[in-house]
Amino acid sequence: MSPFTTMRLFLLLASLAIVGCQQVPVTGRSQFILVDEGEVAALSATEFAKMKKLPADPRxxxxxxxxxxxxxxxxxxxxxxxxxxxxxxxxxxxxxxxxxxxxxxxxxxxxxxxxxxxxxxxxxxxxxxxxxxxxxxxRHGSERVSQSMGVAIAAAVADEATRDSSAKTRGTWMAAVGLGAQFGILLxxxxxxxxxxxxxxxxxxxxxxxxxxxxxxxxxxxxxxxxxxxxxxxxxxxxxxxxxxxxxxxxxxxxxxxxxxx
Ligand SMILES: [Zn+2]
Incomplete structure (x- = not known):
């Protein structure tokens, strides 16, 4: 990966809503979360809305x-x-x-x-x-989404590093991030x-x-x-x-x- 590509990756990460380390309650484990909890909640709500619910179920x-x-x-x-x-x-x-x-x-x-x-x-x-x-x-959902976004970003960077098409770069990355987020919810x-x-x-x-x-x-x-x-x-x-x-x-x-x- 060229230094230029690395820098662009850094800028992309910095542009994401939240980049940071959080701590899990009770266990105190550190976790790396790249997404805003509210955005993941919105994605989840879309998936939840598609499910076949039984609102009159007596249980x-x-x-x-x-x-x-x-x-x-x-x-x-x-x-x-x-x-x-x-x-x-x-x-x-x-x-x-x-x-x-x-x-x-x-x-x-x-x-x-x-x-x-x-x-x-x-x-x-x-x-x-x-x-x-x-x-x-x-926040396991957000962590899982962050992990699969990380994988998607790495794949996009690897792809971009082999070509010289900077105009499309951001679009490719954003698509990868979107895919990572979508996929992460379902894992x-x-x-x-x-x-x-x-x-x-x-x-x-x-x-x-x-x-x-x-x-x-x-x-x-x-x-x-x-x-x-x-x-x-x-x-x-x-x-x-x-x-x-x-x-x-x-x-x-x-x-x-x-x-x-x-
Ligand atoms: Zn479980």
Missing amino acids: LPKLREIGLKIVAAARRDDKAGVLPPASRWEFAVIDDKSPNAFAMPGGKIGFHTGMFAFAPTDDDLAVIMGHEVAHVIC PFSRSHESESDRLGLIFMARAGYNPEAAPAFWTRFGKGNGGKTPEFFSTHPADATRVAQLRKWMPEAKAQMPKKP
């Missing part, structure tokens, strides 16, 4: 109730003000038989109809909700994101008054084979012995935050 009020309790419990760790106000959160039952649940930046949470069979109690729902809200407070989370969400989710559910012991039980149940075919949620959220062992390790930290019984 929706319960989901919303548990979700908002978890969000309220999570706010104590939201030093950076990432979590939207309660009125901005949107919970939806998604008409899809595959067992899956997800959270998007900006506070959009979706539960597939196929997920409910795997989460019969409020504590089970709180396990999933705690985990998903943790993805939001940790599964990394293993370290999953661990972080497990730990914070455990704390949030305990703080909200749910039994954190439901978490290792939930993951153990699904770790024991599902007739050979791994449902989508569990292929992107592997329920192996490591995951359950980590939850056990973090259990005292979570239990210490449970509300005191009168």
Whole structure:
């Protein structure tokens, strides 16, 4: 890469809304985020709007109730003000038989109809909700978008470095950034994101008054084979012995935050 190309890359990065290092709550891990949380939230809202929702599903009020309790419990760790106000959160039952649940930046949470069979109690729902809200407070969506933008920018730079077409340069880069952002939203989370969400989710559910012991039980149940075919949620959220062992390790930290019984 020529020094000139490097400088142009630097200028492009500097022109992006936010370039910087942020810290994940509780774990304190540093993360590099290239995008504005609001822009990622807007992209997410577009994706969320396309999904087939069931607004009259009788399980929706319960989901919303548990979700908002978890969000309220999570706010104590939201030093950076990432979590939207309660009125901005949107919970939806998604008409899809595959067992899956997800959270998007900006506070959009979706539960597939196929997920409910795997989460019969409020504590089970709180396990999933705690985990998903943790993805939001940790800005995993923005981090993932930033990572895939980084890959897209590198590819565009490599491409430009072999040609001398400076007029098109900015357009090429901006297209790459857009692709990276779009693609990033749809990628599964990394293993370290999953661990972080497990730990914070455990704390949030305990703080909200749910039994954190439901978490290792939930993951153990699904770790024991599902007739050979791994449902989508569990292929992107592997329920192996490591995951359950980590939850056990973090259990005292979570239990210490449970509300005191009168
Ligand atoms: Zn997850």
